[in-house]
Amino acid sequence: MFQLITIFILAGLLTESTQQTCTQDVNIRCWTEWFDRDDPSGTGDWETLMNLRDELPGKICPTPLAIEVVTTTGVSMAEAGEVIAAADTTTGFVCKIEDQPDKACLDYRVRFGCHPPFCDNPICWTEWFDRDNPTGTGDWESLDILKNQYPGVICEKPLYVEAVTVDTLTPALATGQNIFLFNPTSGFVCRNSDQANTMCLDYKVRFGCQC
Known part of the structure; x- marks a missing residue:
């Protein structure tokens, strides 16, 4: 499992938002x-x-x-x-x-x-992105592709990334699936070939930026 997950990540907030808002929450890391x-x-x-x-x-x-x-x-x-x-x-x-x-x-x-107060910085969250479905080779929500598809929406160097399933908002690391790529500098990738049932769930992602 350790070899299939780049670990990392933010539990974050699970409320839907379409604008960047500054948030200081107990879950922010x-x-x-x-x-x-x-x-x-x-x-x-x-x-x-x-x-x-x-x-x-x-x-x-x-x-x-x-x-x-x-x-x-x-x-x-x-x-x-x-x-x-x-x-x-x-x-x-x-x-x-x-x-x-x-x-x-x-x-x-x-x-x-x-957690804060070890490092106490307000974080701005982007909107949620779901550009890909788990067909073909998997669900690819990579940062470079998202930046090309949504120019100017994501900050240059995100500090955090959050990924949840589209239907139930289950955090990616709680699904039991093997996640190939999951970090704020590259984004999120779930490959079908890494799954026992050969199919990834459908995920959406958002990025945390310094306000």
């Missing part, structure tokens, strides 16, 4: 800076919360709500396709060389999502 304390030498790449807190005191909130992991070149865990030992808000991130068929891990970086 902000992200820490990116951390890359270890290189994939020795036994692997260890970006654990314990080590990060020891080396960078005060940089991570006491109880992180989300974790996002990409390689130092920006490749998601799903795209990298490696066996990941841990990628969660309790342990942090671990890639063990012994778990890899080629006995080598890529170099990863991590960041964590926190």
